[in-house]
Amino acid sequence: MLPACRTREMSSFKVMDVLEAAQAMEARGEHVVHLEIGEPDFDTPEPVKRAAIRAIEEGKTHYTHSLGLPELREAIAADYLARYGVDVDPARILVTSGTSPAMLLMFGALLEAGDEVIVSDPCYACYRNFIRFVDGVPVPVPVSAEDGFQLHADAVAARLTPRTRAVLVNSPANPTGTLLSAGRMAGLAGLGTLICSDEIYHGLVYEGREHSILEFTDKAFVLGGFSKLYAMTGWRLGWLVAPEPYMDCLRKAAQNLFISAGSVAQWAGLAALTQCADDVERMRRTYDERRRFMIGRLREIGFGLACEPTGAFYVLADARRWTSDSLAFAFEILAEAKVGVTPGSDFGPGGEGFIRFSYANSIENIAEGLSRVERYLASRPPRP
Ligand SMILES: Cc1ncc(COP(=O)(O)O)c(C=O)c1O
Structure with a gap:
């Protein structure tokens, strides 16, 4: 038992x-x-609530495509272009019921048993548990308050092994609230290892500006979400941007494990992206x-x-x-x-x-x- x-x-x-x-x-x-x-x-902002109510009234209450509503995936792609000037093919976007399931799918598609993922210490508490859940190994790299609690390419390089599959970055970060500079991001991207970038706090920046890892490399997975920026934690909506070669496997995994994200939340998310500036x-x-x-x-x-x-x-x-x-x-x-x-x-x-x-x-x-x-x-x- x-x-x-x-x-x-x-x-x-x-x-x-x-x-x-x-x-x-x-x-x-x-x-x-x-x-x-x-x-x-x-x-949650009014336009989001109204879009959800409309979706219910119009009977948009069924499963959607496993990758998510095409309209929403196009809006997410348009958002990357507007915010960071990066072109993301909507075919590389998978909509999920929150950033958390996106993380599970990402690590599931990425890691064989024993594969390592470099994380900062401290970092978001759940990362190590997601990695271990799929039999991966989180490899912590200490970061210090004096250095903005952020990973440095040299410190990461010293921890790379033949089992390293990815480096996980989170900017702005939970729990520290600090940002990776463009220089630091470029340095990490320059290591040539896959980067998993949790960008869920993007938009909540008060000084300077945040960067998407996609400005520096295509060899990256990006986690995004609606929970924080749009005050939509309970709606459970997020997404994953993945390199094209992973999409077929991710779609199969999403079909089997989740079928699709909630349809009403997805229509609401479309309003969040397009009507809530x-x-x-x-x-x-x-x-x-x-x-x-x-x-x-x-x-x-x-x-x-x-x-x-x-x-x-x-x-x-x-x-x-x-x-x-x-x-x-x-x-x-x-x-x-x-x-x-x-x-x-x-x-x-x-x-x-x-x-x-x-x-x-x-x-x-x-x-x-x-x-x-x-x-x-x-x-x-x-x-x-
Ligand atoms: C860094 C980070 N990533 C992911 C999540 C999960 O967010 P979601 O509500 O989209 O599953 C959180 C939630 O606190 C978080 O702080």
């Missing part, structure tokens, strides 16, 4: 553990401020105000920020003056200050001693949450 080790040995997603503990406190009548969740607090800009400006506020307050409280995040909606703050056990510290802050935060260790050993704060919450809630943290930490002795 033992579950397979593929799932048995999977680490839990610690942010969900914190969230579930916070929800149990709320069920007991306690008030918790949520700075742990990586989910937009905004409502103003909504996106409104949300982006609001995130930016919150980002500036949060950075200032975290520094006042005494958290270390060697580099300022300029994208996504996270700050990975150095808490080592208080702790070397970020998981215990996060649960302590939850219990004592009634604020949900994410332990940096969730993102790999390199995140240990750090806490991720999300600013996908109102400025009032961020202010209240950080004041609670400040009051609690003022009464708590620093590490000996």
Whole structure:
């Protein structure tokens, strides 16, 4: 009766553990401020909702092509051209029920058992579990706050082996909110290894600009999604851009494993791409105000920020003056200050001693949450 080790040995997603503990406190009548969740607090833009309702009324409620609606795939391709000046053939785009299934299909098509994927440490917590789920091996390469938490081609080159299949990049990144410069991306592309680029936070950039890996190489898979930029987490919609030789296998895998992404969500996604520029800009400006506020307050409280995040909606703050056990510290802050935060260790050993704060919450809630943290930490002795 033992579950397979593929799932048995999977680490839990610690942010969900914190969230579930916070929800149990709320069920007991306690008030918790949520700075742990990586989910937009905004409502989905109106044009998206209207498109979904129209799709339902018009009976567009059936399976779609396994690769996704042609209209949506063309709109995604048009978006790459408009944003980055890169030509993507819609035939290379596979629409999925969120970026997460796209990741599963990508690693499934890419990795034989024992094949290695280079990831940064820290990085998005689920990457290593996706890689292991298909019997691959995540190879962490440490990155530092002083260096913007981003991979450097030289450090990656030193970890390449005959089993290396790909290098995974994520810019803007979760949990650090930092971006890869064009130079760094070009350097990584220049290694000649396949690049898997998770571009789900594209569009949520407050200083400088983000680059698609496709500006530098065609030898790349790109993960994209609607969850973050369009506040559509619950709609479950994303996509994968893959090199042409992989498309036939990816289509077969998508047919077998998922049949198609949801039709209503796909029509809604088309409206997101074509009718929501103003909504996106409104949300982006609001995130930016919150980002500036949060950075200032975290520094006042005494958290270390060697580099300022300029994208996504996270700050990975150095808490080592208080702790070397970020998981215990996060649960302590939850219990004592009634604020949900994410332990940096969730993102790999390199995140240990750090806490991720999300600013996908109102400025009032961020202010209240950080004041609670400040009051609690003022009464708590620093590490000996
Ligand atoms: C870096 C990164 N990639 C992928 C995902 C998964 O997103 P989706 O909701 O599209 O499955 C997340 C969600 O938090 C993320 O932070």
